[in-house]
Amino acid sequence: MDKYFEFxxxxxxxxxxxxxxNLKYELDYLGSSCPLLLSDEGLETAKIVDFVMKTAKNIKFxxxxxxxxxxxxxxxxxxIARLYKNNKCDGIVALGGGSVIDxxxxxxxxxxxxxVDIMDLAGNEIVKKGKFIPFVVIPTTCGTGSECTSxxxxxxxxxxxxxxxxSSELLPDVAILDExxxxxxxxxxxxxxxxxxLVHAIEAYTSLQKNPIxxxxxxxxxxxxxxxxxxxxxxxxxxxxxxxxASNLAGTAFSSAMVGIVHAIGHALGAVLNIPHGxxxxxxLPACMRFNLDxxxxxxxxLLLYFTNEDEYxxxxxxxxxxxLIEKIEETIGLIKxxxxxxxxxxxxxxxxxxxxxxxxxxLSDGAxxxxxxxxxxxxxxxxxxxxx
Amino acid sequence: xxxxxxxxxxxxxxxxxxxxxxKNDKRAKDLFFALPKHLTINMGIxxxxxxxxxxxxxxxxxxxxxxxxNADLEVLFKTRYAARLVLLGKISVSESFAxxxxxxxxxxxxxxxxxxxxxxxxxYLFPRIITYKFLPKMQKEISSFKVYGFTLFGNxxxxxxxxxxxxxxxxxxxxxxxxxxDTDGSDKNLEKLQNVEKVSxxx
Numbered sequence: 001m002d003k004y005f006e007f008x009x010x011x012x013x014x015x016x017x018x019x020x021x022n023l024k025y026e027l028d029y030l031g032s033s034c035p036l037l038l039s040d041e042g043l044e045t046a047k048i049v050d051f052v053m054k055t056a057k058n059i060k061f062x063x064x065x066x067x068x069x070x071x072x073x074x075x076x077x078x079x080i081a082r083l084y085k086n087n088k089c090d091g092i093v094a095l096g097g098g099s100v101i102d103x104x105x106x107x108x109x110x111x112x113x114x115x116v117d118i119m120d121l122a123g124n125e126i127v128k129k130g131k132f133i134p135f136v137v138i139p140t141t142c143g144t145g146s147e148c149t150s151x152x153x154x155x156x157x158x159x160x161x162x163x164x165x166x167s168s169e170l171l172p173d174v175a176i177l178d179e180x181x182x183x184x185x186x187x188x189x190x191x192x193x194x195x196x197x198l199v200h201a202i203e204a205y206t207s208l209q210k211n212p213i214x215x216x217x218x219x220x221x222x223x224x225x226x227x228x229x230x231x232x233x234x235x236x237x238x239x240x241x242x243x244x245x246a247s248n249l250a251g252t253a254f255s256s257a258m259v260g261i262v263h264a265i266g267h268a269l270g271a272v273l274n275i276p277h278g279x280x281x282x283x284x285l286p287a288c289m290r291f292n293l294d295x296x297x298x299x300x301x302x303l304l305l306y307f308t309n310e311d312e313y314x315x316x317x318x319x320x321x322x323x324x325l326i327e328k329i330e331e332t333i334g335l336i337k338x339x340x341x342x343x344x345x346x347x348x349x350x351x352x353x354x355x356x357x358x359x360x361x362x363x364l365s366d367g368a369x370x371x372x373x374x375x376x377x378x379x380x381x382x383x384x385x386x387x388x389x
Numbered sequence: 390x391x392x393x394x395x396x397x398x399x400x401x402x403x404x405x406x407x408x409x410x411x412k413n414d415k416r417a418k419d420l421f422f423a424l425p426k427h428l429t430i431n432m433g434i435x436x437x438x439x440x441x442x443x444x445x446x447x448x449x450x451x452x453x454x455x456x457x458x459n460a461d462l463e464v465l466f467k468t469r470y471a472a473r474l475v476l477l478g479k480i481s482v483s484e485s486f487a488x489x490x491x492x493x494x495x496x497x498x499x500x501x502x503x504x505x506x507x508x509x510x511x512x513y514l515f516p517r518i519i520t521y522k523f524l525p526k527m528q529k530e531i532s533s534f535k536v537y538g539f540t541l542f543g544n545x546x547x548x549x550x551x552x553x554x555x556x557x558x559x560x561x562x563x564x565x566x567x568x569x570x571d572t573d574g575s576d577k578n579l580e581k582l583q584n585v586e587k588v589s590x591x592x
Contacts, residue, residue, distance in 0.1 A: 004488050005488070006488070006489040122494070122495060122496060122497075123463075123492075123493045123494040123495055123497065124486075124491065124492060124493035124497060124500075125489065125491075125492050125493070126463075126492050126493060126494045161496075161498070163496060163497070164497040164498075166497075207487070208483060208484055208487040209487035209488075258487070361423065364501075364502075364505070365423065365498045365499075365501045365502045365505075366498065366501065367497040367498060367500075367501050369501070370483045370486055370487075370501055370504060371483060371486065371487050375524070375525045
C-alpha cells in the first residue's frame with residue numbers, strides 16, 4: 001500500500017424487514033426522548049409521515065416540520081434550528097430523500113457548533129467536533145446515499161448558489177433502511193435515483209481519492225444495482241430494499257473517495273436547466289465513461305464482473321471488457337427508457353445550444369470535478385454535452 | 390511556531406506569480422474573472438500563522454500583509470509535510486485534496502477555480518519533468534522565464550488584468566440580443582438571454 005488515505009464512517013445501519021420498528025430503541029440508546037421529526041410535503045401527502053408516526057407511536061416528537069423544499073436552503077435550516085431550540089428537542093429524525101437529509105445535516109451542524117447562521121460553516125473539514133446531537137436518518141429513495149455521507153449541499157438563500165459542506169460531523173448516528181418506505185416510490189424515481197447510486201459507486205471506484213475500503217463498498221453497490229435495478233423498477237420489494245442498501249453502500253464509498261466529472265456536469269445541468277439529478281446522471285454516464293476510458297481502462301474492465309456476472313466477464317475479451325461495460329450500461333439505460341419513458345437528451349428538457357456554454361463553465365468550477373482522474377477542459381465538457389444534446 | 394522558510398518562499402513566489410499569470414494567460418484570465426469581484430484569500434498551514442494573504446479586486450490580485458482576520462476563503466494544509474508535497478511539486482493540489490490534506494473555509498466552487506489557476510501557475514513555475522506526473526500538457530502562452538523574472542523583480546500593483554474577453558462577450562451578447570429582437574420581434578428571447586447572462590455572471 002503506497003498511497004495515503006483516510007476513511008471514516010461511523011453510521012450504524014439497520015437494514016431489512018421492519019427495521020423501522022427499532023427507531024424507539026435507537027433513540028433511547030442515543031439519549032433522545034423528545035426529538036424533532038423532519039420531512040417534506042410529498043411524503044406527508046403520501047401518508048409516509050403518518051406511517052412512521054404510527055410505527056413509532058411510543059416516541060414523543062416535540063416538533064414535526066414537513067415544509068422542507070426540494071432544494072434545502074440556508075434560510076430553512078436557520079428556521080428549523082430555531083424551532084428545535086424553541087421546542088426543547090433533544091435529537092433529530094430525518095425522513096425523506098436527499099433534500100430532507102441534507103437539511104437535517106445542516107440543522108445538526110448549526111446546533112452542535114452553537115452557531116446562528118449555517119453560512120459560517122461552509123467549507124471542507126473546517127468544523128471541529130461539537131456538542132452531541134442524536135441524529136437518525138430514514139431514507140425513502142434508492143439513490144442519494146446521503147444517510148451515510150459526510151457531505152451536504154445547501155442552497156444559499158441570498159445568492160441562490162449551492163454551497164458544499166464537508167465534515168465528519170454531518171454523519172448521522174443511525175440510518176434505517178426499511179423496504180416499506182420505498183414501496184410508493186414511482187418507477188421513474190427508482191430508476192433515476194438508482195442510477196445516481198450507480199454513478200456514485202463507479203466514480204468512487206475510479207476517483208483520485210479511491211482506497212481499498214471505499215473499493216469494497218463501491219463494488220458491492222455496483223453488484224447489487226446491476227442485478228436489482230430492473231426488478232426494482234418493476235416494483236419487486238426485495239429488489240427495492242437491495243437498491244436502498246446499494247445506495248447506502250455507494251454513499252459510503254463516495255463519502256470517502258468522492259465523485260468526478262459525471263457529477264460535476266450533472267450539478268451544472270441541475271443548476272442551469274433544472275434537470276433532475278438522477279436523470280442527468282443517467283444521460284451523462286456513458287459519455288463521461290468514454291471520455292475517461294483511457295485513464296480508467298483497468299478499473300472499468302474489472303467493474304464488468306460486478307455490473308454483470310462471471311459468464312459475461314469471462315466471455316468478453318480482456319482488452320474489450322471496459323467497452324463492454326459501457327455497452328451493458330447503455331443497454332440497461334435503453335431498457336429503463338422503454339419501461340419508464342424517462343427523458344434522456346438535453347433537447348427534451350428544452351436546452352438550447354447557447355445554454356451549453358454556461359453549463360460547461362459552471363461544471364469546470366464544481367468541486368466534484370477536482371478528483372476526476374482525468375483533467376478536463378471546457379471543450380471536453382462541451383463535447384460531452386453535444387453527445388447527449 | 391516559527392514559519393517554515395522554504396514553504397514561506399514558495400507561497401510568496403506563488404502569490405506574486407498569480408497576477409502576472411492571470412494577466413498573460415487566457416485560461417487563467419478567464420478563471421480570474423469567474424472569481425467573485427472582491428475576494429480575500431488566506432493560505433497557510435493549520436495551527437500556524439497565515440503564510441500569505443491575497444486580495445482580489447475587480448482587475449488585480451495583490452499579495453497583502455498576512456492577516457489573522459477572517460478571509461472569504463481560507464485554504465490551510467493540515468501539516469507542513471502536506472504543504473511541502475504540493476509546494477515542491479510532488480503532487481497536485483487536487484491530489485492533496487483527495488488525501489484530505491486541505492482544510493477549506495468558504496465556498497468550495499470558488500476554491501476549485503483558485504485551484505485551477507494554481508495548476509496553471511505551477512505549470513509555468515515547475516519544469517515539465519516535475520509536472521508531467523500530475524498536470525496534463527498545456528500550451529504555454531508566455532515564457533516561464535518571464536514569470537520567474539516577474540516574481541523576482543516585478544511589482545504586482547502594476548499588474549492590471551484587462552477583461553478583454555469579457556468585453557468581447559458583452560459585444561457578442563449585445564449582437565445576439567439585437568438578432569433575437571430582429572428575428573423574433575418579441576422580447577421573450579431577450580429575457581431568456583438575460584437569464585442566461587445572469588447565470589453566466591454568477592458563474
